[in-house]
Amino acid sequence: MPSPCGGHGFAVTDERPSNQKHPPSVAYGDSSPARGAEGRAGIYKSNQTCYNQSMVIYYTTEKTESGEFLKNVLAKHGGTSQILRTENGKPYLEKGECAFNLADTDGLVAVAVGAQRVGLDAERRKPRKFDAILARLTPAEREEDFFELWTAKEAYVKYRGGTLARDLPDLKYEKGVLYFKDAPTDVIIKHFCLEGCTLCLCTEREEETVFVRL
Numbered sequence: 001m002p003s004p005c006g007g008h009g010f011a012v013t014d015e016r017p018s019n020q021k022h023p024p025s026v027a028y029g030d031s032s033p034a035r036g037a038e039g040r041a042g043i044y045k046s047n048q049t050c051y052n053q054s055m056v057i058y059y060t061t062e063k064t065e066s067g068e069f070l071k072n073v074l075a076k077h078g079g080t081s082q083i084l085r086t087e088n089g090k091p092y093l094e095k096g097e098c099a100f101n102l103a104d105t106d107g108l109v110a111v112a113v114g115a116q117r118v119g120l121d122a123e124r125r126k127p128r129k130f131d132a133i134l135a136r137l138t139p140a141e142r143e144e145d146f147f148e149l150w151t152a153k154e155a156y157v158k159y160r161g162g163t164l165a166r167d168l169p170d171l172k173y174e175k176g177v178l179y180f181k182d183a184p185t186d187v188i189i190k191h192f193c194l195e196g197c198t199l200c201l202c203t204e205r206e207e208e209t210v211f212v213r214l
Contacts, residue, residue: 012194012211054208055118059110061195066104072214073111074100090161101158108197119159119202121151125193140174148191149173151200156185159202 058073074080074093081095091102100113103122112120125147133150134142141149153171156178157164172179178189188206192199201209 012213014213054210055112055114055116055201055203056210056212057110057112057120057199057201058212058214059108059194060214061108064109066102066109069109069214070100070102070111073113074098077113079113086161088161088163090158103199105197108195110194110199112201114203114207116204116207117159119155119157120199121154121158122194122197122199123147123151124197126196138172138174141172144173144176145198147198148176148200151191151198152178152189152202155189155200155202156180156187159187 058069058076060069070083074083074097077098079093079097079100081093081097083091084094085091091100093100098113099116099118100111101118101120103110103112103120105122106124106126108122108124110120110122112118130146134146137149152173153168154164156171157167160167167180170181172182178185178187188201188203190201190203190209192201192209192211194211
């Protein structure tokens with residue numbers, strides 16, 4: 001089985017008050033896009049409020065209510081209009097100030113914000129029973145890192161604004177490539193390891209990824 005979350009290191013900007021900061025965080029991630037583009041990492045000063053041409057992932061490990069965290073993040077990007085939902089439940093801003101997606105897992109809340117459609121998923125890497133899910137995977141999929149496989153599928157469903165019940169049977173993740181209805185998906189898939197979790201970012205086109213801790 002491949003080693004999970006290998007790849008290049010990337011810096012994390014810490015925007016918390018100075019009395020709450022720990023030593024600088026470093027996370028590791030790889031890019032496995034269907035179109036073969038390489039992932040890149042960005043380093044930004046903490047007092048910057050605008051990240052042009054970048055997909056920004058804000059996150060916290062502090063105990064917080066995910067809805068309030070989302071509102072605070074969107075406000076940084078001028079996203080103050082009402083949050084609405086599509087028929088399948090994907091949230092979006094009424095006035096479309098920016099695109100975003102929320103991921104919430106055990107001990108981590110993260111929000112991806114940018115100018116393009118996005119799907120984000122996160123799973124904490126801890127022992128659990130996968131028997132029921134593994135039984136539905138192809139033999140090739142069982143050779144993949146489970147957390148990378150699962151987050152890739154969920155991030156893509158969230159990117160499409162679909163549902164797991166409808167889309168999951170049509171998805172395969174083999175040798176780092178995500179397939180939908182047996183065809184490679186025309187999206188960029190990136191995996192990152194952060195705070196003991198696997199994150200997957202799904203976007204339409206390659207873009208610099210910036211991590212900001214709040």
